[in-house]
Amino acid sequence: MSEAQHRPHALVVGAGIGGLTAALALQAAGFHVGVHERAAALEPVGSGLGIAPNALRALDTLGLGDEVRGVATVQGEGGLRRPSGRWLARTSGEGIARTFGDPLAVVHRAELVALLAAHLRAGALHTGSALRVLDPGDPADPDRPAVAVTPDGSRLAAELIVSADGIHSPTRSLLFPEHPGPRYSGFTTWRTVIPRPERATGRRPGPLGEVWGAGALTGVLPLPDRRTYLYAAALAPAGERAADGDERAELLRRFGAWCAPVPELLTAARPELVLRNDVHEMTTALPAFHRGRVALLGDAAHAMTPFQGQGACQAIEDAVVLAHALRATPTLADALRAYSAARLPRATDVLLRSSRVARAVAVHSRPGVLLRDTALALAGLLPESAVVRGMAPTFDWHPPTLPQRPGALTGVGKA
Known part of the structure; x- marks a missing residue:
């Protein structure tokens, strides 16, 4: 058979950072990938974005880490202050880099999207295409693929659909109709x-x-x-x-x-x-990040507050872990189970940490603010190395190594 006949087909819903990273990871894993984005074009919109050491390591597995570092600047001396200007705690990019191997890299979101999109295979990106999942399919039945519909009513079948369709994900609602979804x-x-x-x-x-x-x-x-x-x-x-x-x-x-x-x-x-x-x-965790032949990724799976700067970083982690599972396991069903097993506890932990920071920011009574700021100031008296090590549960994550064996995907579309 030709190479194309050996390559399973995947659809990615959404061309944000998570969707594009997933598409590139799937390309590297041997899939023929189509990316469908509802916007008419990948316009240069958005603002800044922090790519933490955990996400840079994930991008390194795709050979993209250095390119991202090349379009980023790094967090320098900084920290946390009161509105009066009084310092509560200080940190530095050098301290983060010494501890975790990379500083916090700051990029413009539109520039990161453009960088990722430039590595897609020709013809892979379809803009103005609000792809909607109709049937998640059954990974145990090779005759029941996942099915989605395009805006013009065309039906597309695939061995795998990766849905990175955002906080209010229609795909998540289809897969888990009883789940309450995210809350304000x-x-x-x-x-x-x-x-x-x-x-x-x-x-x-x-x-x-x-x-x-x-x-x-x-x-x-x-x-x-x-x-x-x-x-x-x-x-x-x-x-x-x-x-x-x-x-x-x-x-x-x-x-x-x-x-x-x-x-x-x-x-x-x-x-x-x-x-x-x-x-x-997402204050209530999903039971899994997949159902049938469909995997949820990024905000669709674990929407979180921005107070640890980890929304995009966790979507990048999702993408490389999914690709690893697809290469490291013999069947699609096993791969998707492994993906959920790896990502659900990790993303939930980061989400809860971000929620705890949100609760601290939300304190607004005068006594509460005084108590909070006193605690932060006392923590700020610790050596910088101790302050930075407190970031370890989030930053000190290492991606699995993707197998490089050409035949690792055999049977991915089978039971």
Whole structure:
């Protein structure tokens, strides 16, 4: 038979970071892959994104880690402060790199998406295609593939479907109709990138890192090309938006009196580049990250708050673990069981850690904030190595090594 006849077919729903990484991992595992994205094009939208050491290691297994490092900048000296500017704790990119082998790499989301998409095989990406899963299929029955439908009504069958279709995943609802899905966390977030802020402020941004207030925070990280990534979060009713649509003005109202460089950066921000999103999280874990021949990945499987910066990182981990399982096990059914067994406890642990940070940020009474900040300040008196080691449960994850045997996928579409 020809090579194409030997290659099982996989469909990926969603061309975000998780979906694209999954497609590349499946390509490396020997699949013929089609990626279907509902947007008309992979437009350069989004803002900054932290790629932590755990995700960089995962990308290394696909030969992409150094490329990502090449388009990223690294977190320098920084830490955690009060709105007054008083330091609570300090950290550094060098300390993280010494402990975990890599610092926190900061990239523009659109640039990472473009980098990943550039490695897809020709013709693999289909934009303007809101693929919808109809039948998850049965991995024990070679005559029952998974089936999805395209916007024009065409049906596509595949040995495997990987659904990276986001927080409000229609695929998750199909696979687990009794699951309550994600809930609103109580937080809304803003993100923006300020190009060359020194042109507006006359100087480079001041201290990097986060500032925690009462039920709110801001964060500042460097991006390549002298850009600055600013993010913020605050307790707010779900769906609330600035009355006049000007979210930069809303940020200035909320954070304009906080310590430098927050007010200066907000003044230099372009209103049309400020993104606002409510945060939803999966407080009830799924029973598995797969059903039939369909695997869930990223936010579709484990939507989490952004307070550990691990949403995209966990989706990248998902992708390489799924590809490893497909190579390391004799059948698709075994591979998907292994994927769920590996990823469900790991992603749930990271999700819960992020939720704990969210609860700390959510403290807003004066006595509660004082108690929280005192505890943070005491922790900040520890040696930096001890503070950094506290990140180990999240950062010190190592991906499985993908087998390189050409015939490792034999029987993936069989019982």
